[in-house]
Amino acid sequence: MKLSVAIxxxxxxxxxxxxxxxxxxxxxxxxxxxxxxxMAMGAGAKAQIEAQISALGASTLTVRPGATRRGGVSxxxxxxxxxxxxxxxxxxxxxxxxxxxxxxNSGVTAVSGQTNWxxxxxxxxxxxxxxxxxxxxxxxxxxxxxARTGAAVAVLGQSVVKELFDGIDPLGxxxxxxxxxxxxIGVLQERGQSGYGQDRDxxxxxPLSTARNRIIGAHPTTSKHVSRVEVMVADGYxxxxxxSDLEDFLRERRRIKPGASDxxxxxxxxxxxxxxxxxxxxxxxxxxxxAGVALFVGGVGVMNIMLVSVTERTREIGxxxxxxxxxxxxxxxxxxxxxxxxxxxxxxxxxxxxVGAWIAAKTGDWSMSLSVQITLLSFGAAAAVGVFFGxxxxxxxxxxxxxxxxxxx
Amino acid sequence: MTSNEYIIEARKLTKIxxxxxxxxxxxxxxxxxxxxxxxxxxxGPSGSGKSTLMNLIGALDQPSGGELFIEGQPxxxxxxxxxxxxxxxxxxxxFQQFNLLPRADALQNVKLPLRYARHDIGDADARARECxxxxxxxxxxxxxxxxxxxxxxxxxxxxxxxxxxxxxILADEPTGALDTKTSEDIMNLLVELNASGITIILVxxxxxxxxFARRQIHFRDGLIEKDERSAA
Numbered sequence: 001m002k003l004s005v006a007i008x009x010x011x012x013x014x015x016x017x018x019x020x021x022x023x024x025x026x027x028x029x030x031x032x033x034x035x036x037x038x039m040a041m042g043a044g045a046k047a048q049i050e051a052q053i054s055a056l057g058a059s060t061l062t063v064r065p066g067a068t069r070r071g072g073v074s075x076x077x078x079x080x081x082x083x084x085x086x087x088x089x090x091x092x093x094x095x096x097x098x099x100x101x102x103x104x105n106s107g108v109t110a111v112s113g114q115t116n117w118x119x120x121x122x123x124x125x126x127x128x129x130x131x132x133x134x135x136x137x138x139x140x141x142x143x144x145x146x147a148r149t150g151a152a153v154a155v156l157g158q159s160v161v162k163e164l165f166d167g168i169d170p171l172g173x174x175x176x177x178x179x180x181x182x183x184x185i186g187v188l189q190e191r192g193q194s195g196y197g198q199d200r201d202x203x204x205x206x207p208l209s210t211a212r213n214r215i216i217g218a219h220p221t222t223s224k225h226v227s228r229v230e231v232m233v234a235d236g237y238x239x240x241x242x243x244s245d246l247e248d249f250l251r252e253r254r255r256i257k258p259g260a261s262d263x264x265x266x267x268x269x270x271x272x273x274x275x276x277x278x279x280x281x282x283x284x285x286x287x288x289x290x291a292g293v294a295l296f297v298g299g300v301g302v303m304n305i306m307l308v309s310v311t312e313r314t315r316e317i318g319x320x321x322x323x324x325x326x327x328x329x330x331x332x333x334x335x336x337x338x339x340x341x342x343x344x345x346x347x348x349x350x351x352x353x354x355v356g357a358w359i360a361a362k363t364g365d366w367s368m369s370l371s372v373q374i375t376l377l378s379f380g381a382a383a384a385v386g387v388f389f390g391x392x393x394x395x396x397x398x399x400x401x402x403x404x405x406x407x408x409x
Numbered sequence: 410m411t412s413n414e415y416i417i418e419a420r421k422l423t424k425i426x427x428x429x430x431x432x433x434x435x436x437x438x439x440x441x442x443x444x445x446x447x448x449x450x451x452x453g454p455s456g457s458g459k460s461t462l463m464n465l466i467g468a469l470d471q472p473s474g475g476e477l478f479i480e481g482q483p484x485x486x487x488x489x490x491x492x493x494x495x496x497x498x499x500x501x502x503x504f505q506q507f508n509l510l511p512r513a514d515a516l517q518n519v520k521l522p523l524r525y526a527r528h529d530i531g532d533a534d535a536r537a538r539e540c541x542x543x544x545x546x547x548x549x550x551x552x553x554x555x556x557x558x559x560x561x562x563x564x565x566x567x568x569x570x571x572x573x574x575x576x577x578i579l580a581d582e583p584t585g586a587l588d589t590k591t592s593e594d595i596m597n598l599l600v601e602l603n604a605s606g607i608t609i610i611l612v613x614x615x616x617x618x619x620x621f622a623r624r625q626i627h628f629r630d631g632l633i634e635k636d637e638r639s640a641a
Contacts, residue, residue, distance in 0.1 A: 322508075323502070323569070324497020325497075401470070402469040
């Protein structure tokens with residue numbers, strides 16, 4: 001029998017009982033739509049995480065002074081000897097290091113004319129822009145020379161520009177950071193929110209020495225200290241190896257005896273984000289499992305209705321056999337019906353999935369990512385359900401004895 | 410052993426049904442030969458085994474013992490697919506209750522056996538139309554069974570039986586659901602088909618209907634009681 005004929009007669013059989021067919025399909029529709037939405041959600045979360053990792057720099061290591069123990073009491077992160085600018089120079093000398101930056105941070109008030117704005121000050125060295133892969137979209141970032149001489153130049157994030165210089169060209173403008181006048185030389189590209197919901201465009205970046213000496217105010221014991229060091233590993237170096245080499249180097253430099261615990265910590269940012277995303281993934285797996293259960297229940301509905309249909313049409317099956325239908329013909333007929341049922345349900349489900357994903361993305365705080373792959377996979381799941389749950393009823397029909405089927409009352 | 414003289418041959422054919430813990434001997438060792446082109450009526454009271462024999466000849470059921478040959482081929486050697494092909498190509502069925510698909514029109518009903526044909530059938534539409542013409546229903550081919558009279562429905566069923574140019578037509582009480590006048594028309598149609606060379610086997614319990622056949626076989630208690638030929 002030709003496929004087109006088989007599909008046409010399957011549609012005919014299904015439309016004979018349109019309400020029943022639709023109700024059966026409903027299970028598949030809901031199952032496919034939820035599978036699709038869950039997969040879109042999972043893919044969206046994954047894409048978001050990957051975006052975060054690439055924004056943070058997949059090749060970036062963060063170094064912080066770590067907890068020391070004194071008499072068994074943990075002193076908390078940052079309680080041990082901080083890193084300083086000399087450390088930065090030494091780290092930059094390591095073969096696997098592409099760039100390094102050290103930062104000091106402080107909350108400041110930026111004032112321009114009548115406007116003032118509380119923002120975050122980052123004092124750092126020019127390596128920062130390379131490590132963070134940040135570029136100035138207007139003007140430029142500061143140079144090594146400006147950093148060394150403590151020039152009063154500032155690079156601004158977009159949010160600060162918007163607050164202080166709305167509608168006017170910020171380049172060359174002078175404004176005050178905690179009453180210290182500085183000149184805008186550059187504006188950074190927009191970065192959006194961090195993984196923690198922080199506005200990463202709400203920053204003022206000054207050379208390290210400018211920030212420390214003129215704004216935060218250098219204390220004799222804190223001179224040259226940086227609170228956080230970020231290291232960009234050069235291309236072609238393995239991250240875990242680089243991380244352990246850096247740890248070895250710092251242990252030696254900080255004269256930590258073998259066996260003693262480190263008084264600093266090296267984080268791989270990508271690992272950090274991935275660990276945080278593990279919870280999200282577990283949630284995603286759970287949701288996908290529930291969507292799978294919905295589809296399974298839909299499949300059981302299909303099997304149920306196909307069994308009813310086989311029983312109802314036993315005489316028809318007997319007649320078809322008397323007219324020369326082989327077992328395989330009967331099997332093909334009922335499998336086609338199950339497939340048409342699930343295929344149609346799958347198509348509607350995919351449509352509903354699109355709408356559902358769109359609504360979830362619009363109204364909820366979900367990031368959805370739909371792809372051809374997800375669509376095909378969802379539809380394929382419906383077809384697979386059709387074959388899987390249609391097989392048993394179809395086989396039952398095919399195995400009927402012709403005379404018993406023909407005589408069935 | 411078989412000879413080409415006979416289109417159907419039964420040897421010591423038995424059929425035992427088990428109903429609960431009881432065994433019913435529907436056929437108790439039937440020997441029978443039917444010639445090519447014959448018109449045979451199988452008669453007998455209900456439970457005599459006539460329908461059982463019909464179902465075995467129709468390859469719809471399997472015998473418990475003995476052998477059945479159709480066109481010299483022993484059915485016991487055939488697998489279910491071969492039997493399906495036999496029903497499709499060699500045999501044509503006509504039922505008491507017509508057994509038409511209610512939601513398909515006459516033409517589609519006649520085309521049904523052509524769908525399952527594994528041999529070259531040419532243009533299925535043309536063939537189905539030709540068969541409807543043979544039963545004088547060409548102008549009703551787009552009617553559904555419910556829109557046709559009983560006699561017309563049975564003629565559609567006969568057209569369906571003819572679709573694959575069968576050598577044998579098996580008619581199980583073909584007039585059982587029809588009035589006398591219509592029954593006569595249907596029987597005359599079968600006589601006509603028989604004249605064209607098709608072997609016809611008819612199950613009936615009505616003597617008037619059986620009179621259309623050239624040979625009457627009477628069954629009683631699973632055995633042939635009487636086997637006679639009509640004069641003329």
